[in-house]
Amino acid sequence: MNPMTLRARLVFLPLVLALGAGLSAQVTQVTFDRILHGDREPQNWLSYSATPLNQRYSPLTQITAANVKNLQQQWIWQARSLEKFEATPLVVDGIMYTVQAPNDVVALDAATGRPFWTFSYTPAPEGRPCCGRVNRGVAILGDTLYMGTIDAHLIAIDARSGQPIWNVAVANAKDRYSITHTPLIVKDKVIIGTGGGDGPIRGYIAAFDAKTGKEAWRFYTIPGPGEPGHETWSGESWKTGGVGIWNAGAYDVDTNLVFFGTGNPAPDWDGRQRLGDNLYSDSVVALDADSGTLKWHYQFTPHDELDYDSTQVPVLADVEWQGRLRKVMLWANRNGVMYVLDRTTGEFLKGKPYVKTNWLDGFDSKGRPNRVKFPTPEGTLIHPHVHGATNWAPPAFSPKTGWFYVASWENSGTVAVEGQFPRAAGVNNRQTAMGQTNLVPFYNDEHEAYGVVRAFDPRTLERKWEFRMTDITWGGVLATAGDLVFSGGREGYFLALDARTGSLLWKSSVGGQVNAAAMSYAVNGKQFVAIAAGNSLFAYALP
Amino acid sequence: MTIRTAILVAAAALAVGLWPSTARAQHETAADLLDGERAFRATCANCHGPDGDLIPGIDLGRGQFRRSMSDADLVQIIRSGIPNTPMPPSSMSVEQASKIVAYLRSLAATRRGGAVAGYGDRGRLVFDGKGRCATCHRVGANGSRVGPDLTRIGELRRATDLERSLVEPGAQVDPTNRTYRVVLRDGSAVTGRLLSHDTFTVQILDSHEQLRSFVKTDLREFGFAPSPMPSYRGTLTDQEIADVVAYLASLKGR
Numbered sequence: 203m204n205p206m207t208l209r210a211r212l213v214f215l216p217l218v219l220a221l222g223a224g225l226s227a228q229v230t231q232v233t234f235d236r237i238l239h240g241d242r243e244p245q246n247w248l249s250y251s252a253t254p255l256n257q258r259y260s261p262l263t264q265i266t267a268a269n270v271k272n273l274q275q276q277w278i279w280q281a282r283s284l285e286k287f288e289a290t291p292l293v294v295d296g297i298m299y300t301v302q303a304p305n306d307v308v309a310l311d312a313a314t315g316r317p318f319w320t321f322s323y324t325p326a327p328e329g330r331p332c333c334g335r336v337n338r339g340v341a342i343l344g345d346t347l348y349m350g351t352i353d354a355h356l357i358a359i360d361a362r363s364g365q366p367i368w369n370v371a372v373a374n375a376k377d378r379y380s381i382t383h384t385p386l387i388v389k390d391k392v393i394i395g396t397g398g399g400d401g402p403i404r405g406y407i408a409a410f411d412a413k414t415g416k417e418a419w420r421f422y423t424i425p426g427p428g429e430p431g432h433e434t435w436s437g438e439s440w441k442t443g444g445v446g447i448w449n450a451g452a453y454d455v456d457t458n459l460v461f462f463g464t465g466n467p468a469p470d471w472d473g474r475q476r477l478g479d480n481l482y483s484d485s486v487v488a489l490d491a492d493s494g495t496l497k498w499h500y501q502f503t504p505h506d507e508l509d510y511d512s513t514q515v516p517v518l519a520d521v522e523w524q525g526r527l528r529k530v531m532l533w534a535n536r537n538g539v540m541y542v543l544d545r546t547t548g549e550f551l552k553g554k555p556y557v558k559t560n561w562l563d564g565f566d567s568k569g570r571p572n573r574v575k576f577p578t579p580e581g582t583l584i585h586p587h588v589h590g591a592t593n594w595a596p597p598a599f600s601p602k603t604g605w606f607y608v609a610s611w612e613n614s615g616t617v618a619v620e621g622q623f624p625r626a627a628g629v630n631n632r633q634t635a636m637g638q639t640n641l642v643p644f645y646n647d648e649h650e651a652y653g654v655v656r657a658f659d660p661r662t663l664e665r666k667w668e669f670r671m672t673d674i675t676w677g678g679v680l681a682t683a684g685d686l687v688f689s690g691g692r693e694g695y696f697l698a699l700d701a702r703t704g705s706l707l708w709k710s711s712v713g714g715q716v717n718a719a720a721m722s723y724a725v726n727g728k729q730f731v732a733i734a735a736g737n738s739l740f741a742y743a744l745p
Numbered sequence: 746m747t748i749r750t751a752i753l754v755a756a757a758a759l760a761v762g763l764w765p766s767t768a769r770a771q772h773e774t775a776a777d778l779l780d781g782e783r784a785f786r787a788t789c790a791n792c793h794g795p796d797g798d799l800i801p802g803i804d805l806g807r808g809q810f811r812r813s814m815s816d817a818d819l820v821q822i823i824r825s826g827i828p829n830t831p832m833p834p835s836s837m838s839v840e841q842a843s844k845i846v847a848y849l850r851s852l853a854a855t856r857r858g859g860a861v862a863g864y865g866d867r868g869r870l871v872f873d874g875k876g877r878c879a880t881c882h883r884v885g886a887n888g889s890r891v892g893p894d895l896t897r898i899g900e901l902r903r904a905t906d907l908e909r910s911l912v913e914p915g916a917q918v919d920p921t922n923r924t925y926r927v928v929l930r931d932g933s934a935v936t937g938r939l940l941s942h943d944t945f946t947v948q949i950l951d952s953h954e955q956l957r958s959f960v961k962t963d964l965r966e967f968g969f970a971p972s973p974m975p976s977y978r979g980t981l982t983d984q985e986i987a988d989v990v991a992y993l994a995s996l997k998g999r
Contacts, residue, residue, distance in 0.1 A: 284829050330826065330833030332791060376836070400791060469787065623790040671944045693943035709945070 230295050232342045234389050238455055244683075245724035247293045250339055250384040251596050252721070254453035255518040258598040259681045260722035264729035265744060266684035270698045270708045272744055276730065277315030279308075279739045286717045287734040289339040290384070290596075292347075293723035298732075299342065299361065300739060304335040305351045307359055313725040315741060319364035328375040329353025331382055332400040338450070338594075338718075341385040341392065343412050348392045350381030356394055356410060368415040372396060372408060379403055386451040388460055388491045391418055395447020399465035399511075402442030407451075407462055407487075409494060419494030423447065423464050423482050431481035439476035444468025445483045449594045452516040454529070457546050459488045459497055461516040461531065470509045471577070472621040479504040484512045486533065488548060498548030500569065503537045507577050508561075508618060509588050510537040515596045518545055521604065521660050532660050534597055534608040536590030537561070539571070540663050554663040556656070557591040557612045560584060577618035587614030587651075588624045595678035596719045598687065603701050605657045605666055607679045607687050614651040614674070655679060655689045655697075657704060667704030669697070678719025680731070688731055690716030696733045696740065712740055781848030784841060789823075792831065797849065806852045809900060819846045863984070868992030871985050876977065878989075884996060890954045891938060892974065893922045897998035907993045911986055914974035924973060925949050927959055928966040935959075936970055 232248060240246065240253040244261040251258040265273065281287060285303035291310075292299045298312040305325055309318040329335075329352040340347045340359075346367060347359040353375040358367040372394060373379035378401035386393040388409075395407040405423040410416065423445035425431035435443055446465035453460050467476055467483040482496075484503035489496055503510045517532040523542075531545040538559030542551040550569025561584050562571040575584045589611065597608040616624040653675030657666040675691030682688070686707070687699040692715045698708040714736015722731045732741045789797070789805070797805025814822075823842040826834035835842070872878045881892030888895075898907065909916055925939040925947060937951035947967060948958045961967055977986060 327834055328836075330835070332833075334831050335833075378836075470791075623786060672942055673944075695944065 247721045247723045250450040256452045256515045261683045262729045263683045267700050273742045274745050276741045276743045279315040281737045285335045288336045288718050290721050296725045299340050301337040321359050321364040325351050325353035331380040336382050339384040341387050343387045348385045350394050352380045354379040354381050370415040382448050384450045388453050397446040397448035399444035399446025405445040421494040434478040434481040436477035449513040450515050452518050458491045460491045463512040463514050465511040465513050466506050466509045473507040500548050502535050517599050519599045532606050534592050538586040538591040558585045577620040579620050581617040581619045584618045585615045588616045598679040598681035600681035606660045607657050609655045609675050609679050611674045612654050653691045669699050669704045677716035680720035688720040777844050778848050778851050781844035784845050805849050816846050863987030863991035865991040865995045868988035871989050899994045899996040904994050907990045912978040915972050924970045926970040927964050
């Protein structure tokens, strides 16, 4: 076929679809400048957590604390998938892009939920992530979408036609690599990391040319022989030490740094096989966006033996810090501690437990934690639980309130047995497998352990309010300029809370677990809030 | 025979079930079981838990699966996974997967081995008579739905667990068997087995075997309550307790 003919057909197809649906939506070029300044076009949602700052904050103000009680469901889109629905959609000028797990991309009319096209991808059978065949969403640059796949490929897809443009193997799925997170777009590159770090991989972050898929640079999360940090792994353990990447990164334009949180060292529970701090596991790494060179790192949990992945999304904010405006990174970690770091230098500014946490009793002057609890042959009760104070679900920061909003598990503990899978703490305080559906929460009273959404003042890490749930939560948080915080949990409610008080203002029963974070957008002047729950995507707006 | 041919033959043998579970189990060595245990802990325990009972309806350590499984079925599942579920395929060889199966079978066999010096026939009489167990529990089509259904309890619990439930009923209550009590605005109270609850609502099976759902804001009080199951220590003799345990252990749903 004549390439021009093919191109003409590809261009024509969505126009026909759009006209057929009576719509005027069209794909426009999403430049990197638009992504960087996503807050200037609040009707759109151009990257995983709104902008590369990952604040997951919508400047839209139509839905407010005063009128949210009138919110009504506008449409539901049902995924043809029984996998967990963890993706955050993107919205570009009225068109929504999301992922039907594991790796089908769909384009929907953001006003009606009606589909334009589906790109179906069948991952190789070797693609087998530890904890669910999931995907957290696509990225966009120009008119191309980018998706990482559970068989560790990166695929570029034409946003108009849903046709693949290129497909590269980031890693070999046979070696137990996988990809579940949203790629990070920086300038002309697509940056993505490899998951699979509960198995014997050696994780890395790599940048690919957005046009061609050619690898531009690679940063190994475990230093090789001769590199600084290599000495933090005993023997040959560095070769199979895990340290996967499985959540979205952030980008700071002033320093040209990309930031990623890194996963646990492997094997997860048996630190005896990998003596040392195990850099750069459970850390944040700051890399030069053009070269992938490490500029700084901070390790949250040296020599982790409890699977405290630091794969939370880095949240970048400018806050008043001891009398002056400071460019910081906020981090509510799986290990139970909330951190404020200087994102230019990596300097540790503050760390404070934000849930019941007993494995450390403080920090030295450089921010290294003083660990006081260790796995033992008979078992040691450690807080937080092996699944952590929070996990991958993204938090939010509102520049309007100045507060940091985090969904977490409170009061959960685990019995750490040397070299073994951690045991449950308490009679009914059982471990819960990732994403497992439990009709009845395990805990014997609502104070024993629970899911909770909390607001914190990042200047002091003081808690401002909380909203408790009966069950634990795998849902993230969205903050909006309407002074609202949206969240949900395993119970299957989608909630709107007052951003200043935490009061429940509205709820909707969505009939399935909320395993994702909400996002907000507008079409033709109407603000929507969308949330994935169960196997469906729900969109709400005012009547 | 080339290695490739041997593998094909072995795979074919597995597929048609030529290695019956009982025959294979007897050929496992202690070292194989240890290998199986290590592999289980490294690979399976992440989701299934250290005791293999983390996923509802599946208790690997007691040989309980969602449907009947031969060793070959299990080897196949370990290697290929189950499509459209979180159970992933693995790169394990048939031999490696077989060792995990052998370990699980040995675990199940060990756990069933609790000797009970009781007599099931006599236990049944105590269950229906002096113990008044059917007031709350159901076996097959008989008895009440208020307490846990015991139709398959012999498959699900070890004899020692059953005995403990008789003498110390509050010591370990499965999350699905907990008792919940609500007080309505008019002061009336409803107690029953907790079926589900969340931040805003609660669903119970009340003491009259009725399904009841409440919105928490409509309630004056709500919360967990002690198990209504009495301790039979002192009420039944040691022999009677042993007999009831033997009866319960015999209940396999058939």
